[in-house]
Amino acid sequence: MLAHIIQTLPQVIVDGLTLGVVYAVVAIGYTMVYGILELINFAHGEIFMSGAFIGTTVLLILSSVGFLSSVPAILAFIIIIVIASIATGFLGMGIERVAYRPLRNAPKLITLITAIGVSFLLQDIVRFIAELKTGNYIVSAPSLFNEKIHLKTSSILPQFGDALFKSSFLVVLIVAIIMLIVLDFFVNRTKWGMAMRAVAQDRETASLMSINVNKVISVTFFVGSALGGATGVLFMVQYGSIDPYIGFILGIKAFTAAVLGGIGNIRGAMVGGLLIGLLEMFAAANLSTITHGAFGAEYKDIFAFAILIAVLIFKPEGLFGKAVVEKV
Known part of the structure; x- marks a missing residue:
């Protein structure tokens, strides 16, 4: 069992980092809005999904006019x-302004229910448009980065297996890291961030x-939603197939x-x-081996929610959060 886990570790790390950076950027959207409004914006997953569909639409339009064949793939990706x-x-600014x-100043439960309502509304709007245009709500996007890269870790460390990934993995990882660094600089080093x-x-x-509080909140929604939409494009580039419900579980x-x-x-x-992504891919690769076939890779989602329950029980403020004493 241990030999199998070590053998698959390089591939687990590659897949876990790909998924982890997607979770990380989307998680930032939740945490930015909560930090300012103390609102869990459950529509943020659907903003991520909308970004994936908008990116796919632009990609299909560029492909239909022959733009993709005349420019480098990276330029088309930047445009998208x-x-x-x-x-x-x-879209995020509009949701904040309207909903x-x-x-x-209403009770938090009301805004939470509103966020869930906006989430379902976006799902159904996108599904209606997708079925109207394509006849199917599951949409496949043309691939931009198809090149296969073989990482031969076994030649360096024989106990490890090799890792295989598409060139899109490097694009997703690099772009996500750039977004995280830029956002960290924006929040901690600029006047708007202050x-x-x-x-x-x-x-x-x-x-x-x-300080114009309304404007700051609008900018927060714009930045968080823009990051969510960009991450939807990264998801589309990496995985190819999207549907109106990808934002729910991922969110x-x-x-x-x-x-x-x-x-x-x-x-x-x-x-x-990053931790959730790595743990989920570890479970997908090794859960069947660890449980001797009792649980398969399809049970990997249990890991994320088991972690959530454990954190809420033993350290509700999170790994890097601070406990707040409420004055009464």
């Missing part, structure tokens, strides 16, 4: 991810110091990653996403 990011950024801002942190700490005091797991890292902590969300 920029368009999807901007579109989902404005959340009127309920800002304003966001001030509003998160004390909204009333921030407004008294001439729940990204929320788990945010809780694991410490909800409201951006760097914690990054670490939580």
Whole structure:
């Protein structure tokens, strides 16, 4: 059993990092909104899904006019991810303005139910449009990065097996890391980031110091949603096939990653996403071996939710969060 686990470890790390960076970037959207509004934006998974569909639509249009054959794949990818990011950024701002801002002083349960309602609404709108245009709500996108890369780790360490991945893995990993670094710089080194942190700490005091709270919240939704949409494009590029429901389970797991890292902590969300991705791929590769066939790879989702329950029981503030004493 141990030999099999070690043998598959390189492939597990490759697949886990691919999935983990997707969880990490989506988790940041949850944690940014919660840090400022203390709202769990359960529609964020559907913004991720919308980004995947917008990116696929742009990719299909570029392919139909012959643009893909005349330019490098990386240039087409940049165009697609920029368009999807901007579109989902404005979608997030619109959702905040229409669905959340009127309920800002309402009980938190009402805004939570509203977020769930927006989630189902986006699912059905995207499904209707997809079926109207293609006759099927499951859409396959043309592949941009097909080259297979063989990582021969066995030649260096004989006890490990080799890893095989598409060139899209490198694109997804590099772009996601760039987004995480840029976001960390934006939040911690810019005036807008300082304003966001001030509003998160004390909204009333921030407004008294001439910070436009509504504008800061709108920018937060734009940035978080743009990142979510860009991540949807990364998912589409890596996995090829998308449907209106990919955002639901992935969004729940990204929320788990945010809780694991410490909800409201951006760097914690990054670490939580990577951990969830690696643990899930480890379970998919080795669960059958560990349980002697009692559980197969399809039970890998249990890992994410078991982690969520354990964190909420033993360390509800998360790995990097801080316990807050509520004054009464």
